[in-house]
Amino acid sequence: MAADRYTHGHHSSVVAQHASRTVENCANFLIPHLQEDFALLDVGCGPGSITRGFAKYVKSVTGVDNSESVIAQAQKALGETGSEGIEFQTASVYDLPFQDATFDVVYAHQVLQHLSEPVAALREMRRVCKAGGLIGVKDAIYSTMRGSPALPGIDKWRDVYMATARQNKAEPEAGLFLKRWLREAELKDVDYTTSTVTYSSANEVARKNWAESWAERTIHSFGTQALEYGIAKEPELQEVASAWKQWAADPESVFLFVNGECYIRGDCVTSIVLKAGNVEGEAENELGYFAGSATNQSGRRSHLAAPDCLALQEVIHEALRQTQITGLDVDAVESCADGKILDDSLEATAFARAYRPQGTLNVDDTAPLGIISAKSGVGNQLEAAGLSQILKVILGSRAAAFHPTPHLRIVNPHIDIEMCERNAILAGESLDFRLPSTYTGSSLSR
Ligand SMILES: C[S@@+](CC[C@H](N)C(=O)[O-])C[C@H]1O[C@@H](n2cnc3c(N)ncnc32)[C@H](O)[C@@H]1O
DSSP: OOOOOOSSOOOHHHHHHHTTOOHHHHSTTTGGGOOTTOEEEEETOTTOHHHHHHTTTSSEEEEEESOHHHHHHHHHHHHHHOOTTEEEEEOOTTSOSSOTTOEEEEEEESOGGGOSOHHHHHHHHHHHEEEEEEEEEEEEEEEEEEEESOOHHHHHHHHHHHHHHHHTTOOTTGGGTHHHHHHHTTOOSOEEEEEEEEESGGGHHHHHHHHHHHHHHHHHSHHHHHHHHTSSOHHHHHHHHHHHHHHHHOTTOEEEEEEEEEEEESOOEEEEEEEEOOOTTSOTTOOEEEEEEEEEOSSSSOSTTOOOHHHHHHHHHHHHHHHTOOGGGEEEEEOOOOSOHHHHHHHHHHHHHHHSOTTOTTGGGSOOEEEEOSHHHHOOOTHHHHHHHHHHHHHHHHHTEEOOOTTOOSOOTTSOHHHHHHHEEEOSSOEEOSOTTOEEEEEEEO
16 A cells, blocks of 8 residues: 655654644534544544544544554643543545454545545545444645735645645645445445634734744645655745744734535435346356446435435436336335335335336236335345345246245335335245346345
8 A cells, every 4th residue: 555755754844733623613514423432534534633522422432543652642632631432543535454444434634635545545434434433534725725915835835835845745725525425335325525724813822823834834835845855945935934923923923724624424325227148149157247337425315213215216216217118117026125214114105106107108017016125034134135135036036936024914004005016026025027137226225
């Protein structure tokens, strides 16, 4: 994995400024989503003041950073404030030492902007996030960093910093790219917004700390890299440092910048349209095809407490659109059916509506949709359940018969029977199919 060069470095002027950050001013947008029983991971946690702050809102907090020295400082600060439910360890965001689906929330504050491979980092964050969990990211947009009085030295500071970061293959405009990177990491339906940071006399301590930190950092942190890369010369760095001091000395000075911030649910609902293989002209060992698939991570299907019928219908429509067939061409659908009264009834209704929409041409001449499920046999073991669903559908499709839902004794009374009786069968018995090549669907939630 990438061995990135961290543009700020861990000079005391950098770490001290980071240590003044709080959850309330750096992760405000996440706070309403936190719950007492959550386990939260803060990646690239630095000296850990934000990490420690999260402990007020959730049960356990883990901070990781790839710098041993900064983790040692985070641990030391923990000694001063108490450590219940908080731990720090050295680890890279590219290779997190945690099992899949360990955390309810995974957060990265001002970290992606320093990475040469932000998408790889997001994939790793996604891996350790639980189904239904939350991934949050926030990064600055350096070109928006502006102040008054407008000093040429501060314009130079911005240019030198951005050029140095880019020389390190990092992106100082990261806040503009979060949505794109998340999509490339296969995290869709991102809730993106921006927030501003303002330094003014309203908070004298923060205003001075910001300016003094940058004056020092220009000489001792990114400035040394700028010299090494030939991006700036010594007198230019002195000019930048003096500009920051001049700015700090002016009580009417202001400085602001914009951050991009967003969160996404780690859950998703997926619809796959499958077609049996081994028909004429195809290789003998081909079982079947993924004819189309769609995923939604808006969080609207999320959570056991609030499944969303429309979100499921949307992904089914998208998968059908890709396959270039209509819902009426699908004979049966393997459902997620996790045995919960509300989830299962909404899923059945969504299937009936998406595959046999009332009022569409030929719907009355089409056989009702078979709704089947392997789940009572295999349980809800995420990938295992998904794979068994797909194999069951493909094999059933090749045999032109579907195995019924095992153990189906009584139908969930909350399922919209009127809708389903007309349009769908909840299969407690074997179902015959029209053709072995008929399309079938599979709906997976995680
Ligand atoms: C700008 S600081 C942000 C620190 C903290 N999140 C905050 O906002 O105060 C970026 C942090 O990311 C860490 N970092 C950089 N590359 C990393 C990587 N590959 N894995 C983990 N941490 C990394 C740096 O050591 C640094 O502490």
